[in-house]
Every structure is written in structure tokens, then in C-alpha cells.
Amino acid sequence: MKLHGYFRSSAAFRVRIALNLKGIEAEQVFVHLRKGEQKAAPFVDLNPHKLVPALEMDGRVLTQSLAIIEYLDETHPEPPLLPREPLARARVRSLALAVACDIHPLNNLRVLQRLKAMGHPQAEVDDWYRHWIAVGLEGLEVQLAGDPQTGRFCHGDAAGLADICLVPQMANARRFDCDLSGYPTLRRIEEACLAIPAFADALPERQPDAEA
Template sequence: MKLYTRWQNSAGERVRIALNLKGLDYDYVSVGSLGAQAYAAINPQGLMPALELDGQVFTQSAAILDLLETRFPERQLLPADPVRRAHAIAFGAIIASEMHALTVNRVRKYLAGHGIDEAGLAQWVQHWQGEGFAALEALLARRAQDWDFCYGEVPGWADLHLAPQVAAARRLGVVLERFPLVVAITERCESLPAFIAARPEAQPDFPKNAG
């Protein structure tokens, strides 16, 4: 199994956490070492991550996570209860499909190329991240139980989406103090080996001057 990604890639970090939580070994392939043309032959969209498994290449983190959940069911990331399962999937979708998708580097570059200055870009990020985290905080506040993690006593689908997004928000200067449940759960996640090993600074292509 090969994971094509790079050190700072939130979607790739989600998949790394999932692989770690499931105890699965994989080969880390830095997309930066391949070059754009070579990687386009692997993933025509050119985005990360991509997973090579059983002679097939799979793209989009949500699809990869679903594949891992189905193919390696021994350690489930989604709750068995159908209600909690649906809530966990929705929680992850808010992050992956809305918060992350609207504020990734390629979107910010596009906006900058169309006349949006630094102040405007910062406002864009703060708006969409703030709206997203407010929704996540509200969802966590109305859970059936005050679990240690998003939807259970062990980290899973929702948590592996949350922790990388919080880290990205911090890098972008988003103030998170008004989201105490989000922060508390993220801090619990960040203390666990599966999350620590997935962090950007733990990856083999982490630049020496990036710390």
C-alpha cells in the first residue's frame, strides 16, 4: 500500500491518521519528489492524497477513508450506532467539503490572482473557517453524551477530520478560543500516537527549515 501525499496536506493527514488508527503499514511517497507530470499520471486531478492498493489508485480523501473502513473493518472509524454514524459522517463532510475546500492554498492563490489583497484573503479565511467551527461547536454541544472524542470514547472518523483542520486554522491565524469543545477534543487527539505520527513535522519530506 502506497500513500501519495506531502508533509503539509490536511487531506493527506486525515488518511495518515486513519491508517495509524487502523494499525496499517504503508509506504509514504512524497508527491514533491515525483514532479507534477509524473503525479498527474497517478492522479489526473493533481490533488492529494492518492492511495495505491491492490493495483488500483484511489483519490479523494473521503473515498479513501471509506475504502479503508470497508477493506479493513477490524478497527472501525465510524460508530456502529446508525445515528452516531450519520452525525460523524456529516461532521467530517462539513470540514472536508466546505471549510477545507474553501480555504485551501489553490483557492487563496486564485483569489489573489484576481485582485484580492492580503487583507481580503484573511477576511475570506476568517469568515469561512469561523462559520464552519461555529457549526461544529454547536453540533458537539448537542451530542447525546459528553464523550471524550467527537462521537465516542475513542477517536474516529470525525476526530481525524477535526484535528488537521484545527492545525490548518491555527496556521492561518484563526482564533479558536470561542470554540472550547473543538479545542478540548483536538487537544486530546493531539496527545495520541496515531495523531502525532501523522503530523506534518513527523513526515519524511518535512523541510528542515520549516520548524
């Protein structure tokens, strides 16, 4: 099994956490996004969407981090990354998707590059980044803080799919110096996650392709 990723991709970061939690060994293949390696052969033949991560195995390629993680959870059930009960599964998926659909896509590299190409200086690109982080984390904080189903982690007392999405998003927010003081529940959950080696070992700065 080969994980094609990039240290700073938060979607790849999610898959790294899931592999670590499951105890699955995967060879890491590094696709340098800032050099544009995702847009050229050989990677583009693996994923025509030109995005990491991609999980390659036995001649098959899986793309989209949440699809990959659900696949890993279905084929390696322990520890489970989703609860069993349908309403609880929907809650966890909604938290994960709030990050994966409503925060991260607005702030990934190709979007920031597009804004620069449209004439926005770095300060305005940074404002864009922080705006969508603030909007998304505010919603998550209210959703999590007001719900007794929230425990030590996003759902109860075991880390799962929602935490796997939250932690990389918080890391991105910190990298762009976003003010996180308004999200005590998110910070508490992030701290609980990063105390687990499966999360901490997946941090961007601990990857072999990490750069300053």
C-alpha cells in the same frame, strides 16, 4: 501500498491518521504542491483531479480522503472509525463532511492562489481563510457542544472519522492564527486526539517532507 501526499495537505493528514490508527504500513510518496508537482506527470496520471492524497496499491489508485478512509475501514475493521448504528454513522459522517465539504475546500492552496491571481493582497486572502474557518468551526462547536452523543471525542469515547477530519482542520486554523477561543469543545477534542500517537505522528511538522 503507497500514500501520495504532502505534509501540509490536510486531506493527506486525515489519511495518515487513519493508516496509523489501523496500524497499516504505507510508503509515503511526496508530491510538492507548492512546486506544482500535482499538476504534472507522473502524479497527474494517478489522479486526473490533480489533488492529493492518492492511495496506490496493486495497480489501483484510490482518491478522495474520505473515500480512502472508508475503504480502509471496510477492509481493516479494527479499530472501527464509524459506529455501527445507521443514525450514529450519519452523525459522524455529517461532522466529517462539515469539515471536508464546507471548510477545507474553500481554503486549500489552489483556491488561495486563485484569489491572489484575482488581485487580492495576502491580508485579504488571510481574511477569506479565517472567515470560512470561523463559519465552519462555529457550526461544529454548536453541533458538538449541544449533543450528549459527544464524548471524549466527537462521537463517544473512541476516536473516529469525525476526529480524523477535525484535527487537521484545527491545525490549519492554528497555522493561520485563527482565534479558537470560541470553540472549547473542539479544542478539548483536539487535545484528546493529539494525546494519541496515531494523531500526533501524522502532524505535518513530523513528516519527512516538512518544511519550515
